[in-house]
Structures are given as structure tokens and as C-alpha cells.
Amino acid sequence: MTKDSITSNVNKLLFLIEPKDHSKEQISTLLKANPQIKFVSLMGIDLGGNATDEKIPTVAFLEDLDNFLVNGVQTDGSSVVLPEIATLNNAQVDIIPDLNVNWFVDYNFSHMDADTNLPVGTLRIPSFLVHDKKRVDSRSILERSIEHFKSTLLELLKDHPYALENIGVSSFEDIEKIVFTAATELEFWVKTPDDRTSVEQLSTSQVLKEQYWKRTIGPVRTAMEQSLLFLDHYGLVAEMGHKEVGGVKAQLTGDGRFSHIMEQLEIDWKYSSAVQAADNELLSRDIIKDVFMYNNLDVTFMAKPVEGVAGSGEHTHVGVALKLKDGSRKNLFSPKDMTSDFMSPVGYGALMGILKNYEVINPFVTATNDALNRLKPGFEAPICIVSSLGYAPDVPSRNRTILIGLIRDMTNPLATRFELRSPNPTSNIYLVLASMYQSMLDGIKCALENDKTCDELLKELSKPAEAEGFYLEKGRAYRSEKDVFDDYTEEERNGLFGIPPKTVWENIQGFDSSIDKKEVLLSGGVFSEAILNSYKEAILSQWATELYNRIVPNNVNFVRKCQKVHNGEYATDLDLVNWEQINYLRYSLMKDRLNKKCLFTKLRDSIDKNDFDTASELQIEMRSKVDELKELYSLYKRNLF
The missing domain is CATH 3.10.20.70 (Glutamine synthetase, N-terminal domain)
Structure with a gap:
């Protein structure tokens, strides 16, 4: 073939x-x-x-x-x-x-x-x-969330006609149906099999933006073009494919082939209905993986395949509109006057619902160790529960450091939508969308049932952390037009926007620590206690198994590779000090004694006992110490002939 x-x-x-x-x-x-x-x-x-x-x-x-x-x-x-x-x-x-x-x-x-x-x-x-x-199943949960959203919102619009007036609809009787749209942006890494590139090379190329939106060449170009054409044949209507920020330049061999390919790409396609969009996501991954494989290239959809380099996201866009009986459409998030208001009351309510209830959305968004590795400060990683609207209604925001953004086109009100930036290619997009719709509806209900105006809702969304809100929580801020990473310290971020979970265990606790928010998921019978418990059991089993059988053994192998390589003739006092620090970390990580267990052993023991609180704490400690060891060993070897 x-x-x-x-x-x-x-x-x-x-x-x-x-x-x-x-x-x-x-x-x-x-x-x-x-x-x-x-x-x-x-x-x-x-x-x-x-x-x-x-x-x-x-x-x-x-x-x-x-x-x-x-x-x-x-x-x-x-x-x-x-x-x-x-x-x-x-x-x-x-x-x-x-x-x-x-x-x-x-x-x-x-x-x-x-x-x-x-x-x-x-x-x-x-x-x-x-x-x-x-x-x-996941598809059924998403369908139930859509039906619950539709029926509840229609009742709200009927009882609170001011919300329709704000988007330019004169009568409830003009409505034919509610239309949901969704789309994802799929990022992934591609490489030639068995080739490895140093993290230093990848990191340097990323900082210099040597690959971002550059022209693709060789087999990557061929596979990209074929993938885009195949997406069209399946009705997905590809919009673009391009290089992302990660990657290094490929090498051309003497026989005219390319080797040492290591590039990050993104492919986007047109929006669709919510369930169809989630189905399309699965299909597109299969198409892309197959086509690149036919071109002798490996593809990974891991969220963070290379530590220290940009991970792969899957920005998820959601929109809701009314189809009217005259055939026209009205975006439920867009105000009648795009220059006077950022959003309609429905839009404000929907955005606030996602922000307030994100603790029970996040377990579906970020469900693996790999996914959490991506969500670290830097690399435009969305770790803080905060949004951006823009400095004025006629100046759309393009803040890429926030969790969820308001996307607006001043010339096209139908394009108004939300972009959730935290999902990754391994997120269960059906459950992500379902939990978002449940949360959006919670915020919309509060906004409309209290007959809140756009000005009142803007004030609520923009409130200082210490201010009391009629819906949003005291002690939290939810809007920032600043760079979340550069303009705030970590302490300031945690104080304003909440402390982000560091492990899967911490993240999944959102179901138990936020009972009122869990009730939002259960509303209308969309989720059930049995489904949430089943999901929780599945994710925790995966987390613990991977931690025990993959992450700890991989770290053991790394510790063993950190060998003493200096000799007495050429060693300096710095080499001796560096090695002592390295050896101390090696012993604390993986060497047991009669009266003291090492960190790896304590972590395995806690998992054996189902003591996940301790396991989570030890995972954080292990990650910190292994990162420290990697840095020290790199400095140590750098000083040797």
C-alpha cells in the first residue's frame, strides 16, 4: 500500500x-x-x-x-x-x-x-x-444535559421576557427551538519512531518560537494535508491545520528522507451540535493517527508527553442560540447592542455558572496524572478559575492566561461563545460539555430569577474577592484582564482565584467537598449518584494504578541512572558538594533502612492501604524531589569533562 x-x-x-x-x-x-x-x-x-x-x-x-x-x-x-x-x-x-x-x-x-x-x-x-x-454512558449524560437545559431555559425565558428583549427577540412565541453548538481545537505531538530530542533543544526552540505557525515540510506536511482532506470527506469541514509552539527542525538525511522529526501541531474543524461535536472529536483523532501512521510518523495525544515543554490542549468552545420561527437565529449570549454590553443576561449567568461550579467540572476536564502535568504555571496553562471579558465591550479580550474566555466578533453576534482552555486531548469531552451545561444553567437561573440587568451582572462578575455577591462566592475573584502569571505572585493567585489541585485525588475531591455544587450536576437527573461514584472509582483506580506501576518504577529507574561519574584527579570541591546533594536525594527517595522507609516505599504502602490522602501528599513530595534531583544531576554533569 x-x-x-x-x-x-x-x-x-x-x-x-x-x-x-x-x-x-x-x-x-x-x-x-x-x-x-x-x-x-x-x-x-x-x-x-x-x-x-x-x-x-x-x-x-x-x-x-x-x-x-x-x-x-x-x-x-x-x-x-x-x-x-x-x-x-x-x-x-x-x-x-x-x-x-x-x-x-x-x-x-x-x-x-x-x-x-x-x-x-x-x-x-x-x-x-x-x-x-x-x-x-457518556453520550447519554450529554444528551440528558441538553434536554434539561432546553426545557428549563425555555421556562425561564417565558417567565422573564426581559432576557429576550435584551437579545432583540420581541416575543417568546417567536422561538422555534434552542440550538447548541460546540467545537474543539486538537493539539498533538508527532515524531519519527524511536527518535529522541533533548528537552533543552525543545525548550530553546519553544522560547525562540522557531516552530510556531511555521511552514510544514516533508512527511509532516503530507500527513497534515491528507488529514485535512479526510476530515472534509467525513463532513467535519476542516478549518485549518498549523504548527504549534513546540518542536524542533527536522533533519534531512543523505537519501532524501527526514529524520528526528519532533513537532507539535494543531488541527481545527467547524463547529457542530454538541453530541455530534463530541463524536467528531473521537473520529478526528482516529483519522489523524491513521494518516500520520501511513506516513511513518507516530502521533501522541497525551496532554504532557515531554516534561518541561508545552503540553497539548483541546480548547473547547460552546455556544447557545435561538432559532426563530422566521428562520433567523439569535445568539443567547450576545446583547442587542454589542458596543454597550459584553453579554446578555443569559450570557453573564452562563459564564458565572461555569466559574462558580468549576470544582465539579474540573474532575471531568483533568482526570489523569498526565493532564495535571500540563496544568502548571507557564506555557499558557490555564490553572486559575478566572475569566476575561476585555477592557471595554468594543475591545474583545484575547487574554490567554485565564481559564475561560469570552470570544466575540463585533461584526458577527452569532459568533459569541465561551472558550474553556483547560481540556486536553484525553478529556472525556462528553462529560466536560454535560457538566458545563449543568453549571451554565445554574448561573442562568440565578441571574434571570433575580431579574438582574447586564450592569448588575457585570458588577457581580467583576467584584473584588472580599466583596459579597448575590451568586458568586465571597473570598474569590472571577475576572481579570491582567496576565495571571506575570502580574500576580503565586500567593496572590491562590488568594484571589483558589488553590488549584495538584493531584488527581485532590481534584476528584471536588465532588465531596462541594456538596452544593455536586447538586448542580445531579439537577434534572442528568448525572446520578451512581454515575458520579462510578466515575470517581474509575478515575481513582486509574490514578493509583499508574502511580504504583508506572510513575514510581520510572522514577526508580531515573534514580538508578544518577551515577557518580567524577574521579579524584579532575573533581573539584563543587563536584563533591553536588554529588553529596544528589546522593542524599537518591537515598531519601528509594533506599530503605531497618528503621526508616524511603519515600517510594511509603507511597506504595499508602496505596496498598487505600490511604489516598497520604498517597496524594507523597506524590507531591516525590514530584518535587525528583524534579530537584533532575536539576542537580544536570548541573553536576555539566561541570564534568
Whole structure:
């Protein structure tokens, strides 16, 4: 299979089946007309954000199509992340097709169909996971949040018509429906397999911005262009692809190939409805990974694949609009006069809801050790619960240091939206959006039920930390037009915007330490106690397992590599002092004694005892000491011949 053949037969391929074509007759017609589609897979999304994938022969699918469309297939609960829901004595989970979104055909360009000379395809059908007749999957939670938001907001708009007047709608009767839009920006790292580049080189290139928005070349350019073209075939409508800040210049070998590729890229596509946007996110990752692999390149969607260098984010955009009966649309966040107000009352309420309730959104946004490694001061990392509006309504903000920004186009009110900057490519975007919608609705309800004007809401959002608010908490500030990292000390940031969690354990405690905020998630039956407990169990199990079996062993290996390399003839007093400091850290980290355990052993013991408070504290201490050891060992070796 040549690289050119990836795109040579695309016009002969079926890429998606839209909702309008989900009748039994049309599905059968399309699949029979495309015999290269050999398999069907029902794609349910569990609480861990994992998509199920099974190979059902298309022939078998068509023979029992009526049953498949209604009842789907069954699976064992051990194959999906639903702890405490799909238990050993009640493990059956049904995977039921969703007939209201696009179905995608996933092609294997390494496997050609002998009869058609086309790549073998698998029709992937986004689906629901049903346990005990209840939908318990991530997609269902997002759908429930949308329906709850719609019904509640319509009642609020009916009872408080001033909110409609503010966006230029004269009557509640003019409304046809509420429309949700969402989109993500996907950042990722690409490299040639097995190649390594020093952190110093990557860091230097980043500071000098040698790669940012530069022209792509060689196989990276080819893979980027092919990815953008494939996204269009799947209806995602690619908007742009470009280099991000991370990476170094590739090397051209004597035979005309490129080696030592290490670059950070970003690909964006057009917004869609909320559930479709989340489905598109999963599809796009598969497309990008496959296409780059065909070009002999590795792709990682880790949030922080290289310590000390910019991580990969997945900025998430959300908007809400009214579709009116005359066919026009009105953005619910945009005021009637864009030059007089930043937002409408609905917009202010929505933004304040996210900010106030972020402690129960963050567990879905940042759920892994890798994700938390990205959220550190610097690299434009959004660690503080704070927003920016702009210095005046006619001067849109582009503050990149805040958690969530208000995006406005003065010439296009329909473009007004929020950009949450904290998600990363491993975030479960279904649950991120669902928790955002629940939080937005909480803020909107408070704003409208109190008949707050734009001026009153702007004052609330801009209040000093010590001021009492009618909705936002005393002791916290929620708006800043300053650079959060350069214009405040760490102590000032923590005092104004709250102390950010340092571990997964600290982050997941938001469900238990903020009971009133957890109630926001439970409102309308969108989430349930069982789902939150299941999610919490899944994330903590993953955190503890990775800590015990990967992070600690990796640190052990590093400590062992920190060997004494100086000799008496050339060693200086500085070398001796440096080595003593290094050796002290090595012993404290991993050397047990009869009457004293090292940090690594104490950390493992605390996990064995399920003492996660202690494990979390020791993880923070371990990270600090290992970072110190890395710095000391680098300085030590730098001074040796």
C-alpha cells in the first residue's frame, strides 16, 4: 500500500451515513452498494471516554437489521469502564445505536478488498450503553444535559421576557427551538519512531518560537494535508491545520528522507451540535493517527508527553442560540447592542455558572496524572478559575492566561461563545460539555430569577474577592484582564482565584467537598449518584494504578541512572558538594533502612492501604524531589569533562 493510494480512491468511498438515511431500507441500499464495507461496529462511550469497537460482519448485520437498530448488541460489563454499575453479578450492558447522529465508515488502508480493490471499511455507529434499562454512558449524560437545559431555559425565558428583549427577540412565541453548538481545537505531538530530542533543544526552540505557525515540510506536511482532506470527506469541514509552539527542525538525511522529526501541531474543524461535536472529536483523532501512521510518523495525544515543554490542549468552545420561527437565529449570549454590553443576561449567568461550579467540572476536564502535568504555571496553562471579558465591550479580550474566555466578533453576534482552555486531548469531552451545561444553567437561573440587568451582572462578575455577591462566592475573584502569571505572585493567585489541585485525588475531591455544587450536576437527573461514584472509582483506580506501576518504577529507574561519574584527579570541591546533594536525594527517595522507609516505599504502602490522602501528599513530595534531583544531576554533569 503506497502513501499516494491513501487518497487515490477516495471518490469511490462512502464516508458517512447521515441521520436522514438511517431507515432500514436506505441503510441496506447503501451498504449493498459499498461492498468494501465489510464490518459494522457499535461505538458506545463509557465513563472513561473509551469507545467500544467490535467487528460484526456486514452480512450478519443486514440479515438481522431490524433487531440491531432496536436492541443493538450485548456485552459484558468488564469490557467497559462502569465500575459499581456493571458489577460481576449484574454485568450485562446493551449497546444501542443512536439514530440521530452521523455514522462514520472507518477505512483500513492496509487491508485492501480483493473484489473492489478498495480499502476494507467498518461502519462505526455511535451508540448508547444501557444497564438495567438505564442509559449510563457518556453520550447519554450529554444528551440528558441538553434536554434539561432546553426545557428549563425555555421556562425561564417565558417567565422573564426581559432576557429576550435584551437579545432583540420581541416575543417568546417567536422561538422555534434552542440550538447548541460546540467545537474543539486538537493539539498533538508527532515524531519519527524511536527518535529522541533533548528537552533543552525543545525548550530553546519553544522560547525562540522557531516552530510556531511555521511552514510544514516533508512527511509532516503530507500527513497534515491528507488529514485535512479526510476530515472534509467525513463532513467535519476542516478549518485549518498549523504548527504549534513546540518542536524542533527536522533533519534531512543523505537519501532524501527526514529524520528526528519532533513537532507539535494543531488541527481545527467547524463547529457542530454538541453530541455530534463530541463524536467528531473521537473520529478526528482516529483519522489523524491513521494518516500520520501511513506516513511513518507516530502521533501522541497525551496532554504532557515531554516534561518541561508545552503540553497539548483541546480548547473547547460552546455556544447557545435561538432559532426563530422566521428562520433567523439569535445568539443567547450576545446583547442587542454589542458596543454597550459584553453579554446578555443569559450570557453573564452562563459564564458565572461555569466559574462558580468549576470544582465539579474540573474532575471531568483533568482526570489523569498526565493532564495535571500540563496544568502548571507557564506555557499558557490555564490553572486559575478566572475569566476575561476585555477592557471595554468594543475591545474583545484575547487574554490567554485565564481559564475561560469570552470570544466575540463585533461584526458577527452569532459568533459569541465561551472558550474553556483547560481540556486536553484525553478529556472525556462528553462529560466536560454535560457538566458545563449543568453549571451554565445554574448561573442562568440565578441571574434571570433575580431579574438582574447586564450592569448588575457585570458588577457581580467583576467584584473584588472580599466583596459579597448575590451568586458568586465571597473570598474569590472571577475576572481579570491582567496576565495571571506575570502580574500576580503565586500567593496572590491562590488568594484571589483558589488553590488549584495538584493531584488527581485532590481534584476528584471536588465532588465531596462541594456538596452544593455536586447538586448542580445531579439537577434534572442528568448525572446520578451512581454515575458520579462510578466515575470517581474509575478515575481513582486509574490514578493509583499508574502511580504504583508506572510513575514510581520510572522514577526508580531515573534514580538508578544518577551515577557518580567524577574521579579524584579532575573533581573539584563543587563536584563533591553536588554529588553529596544528589546522593542524599537518591537515598531519601528509594533506599530503605531497618528503621526508616524511603519515600517510594511509603507511597506504595499508602496505596496498598487505600490511604489516598497520604498517597496524594507523597506524590507531591516525590514530584518535587525528583524534579530537584533532575536539576542537580544536570548541573553536576555539566561541570564534568
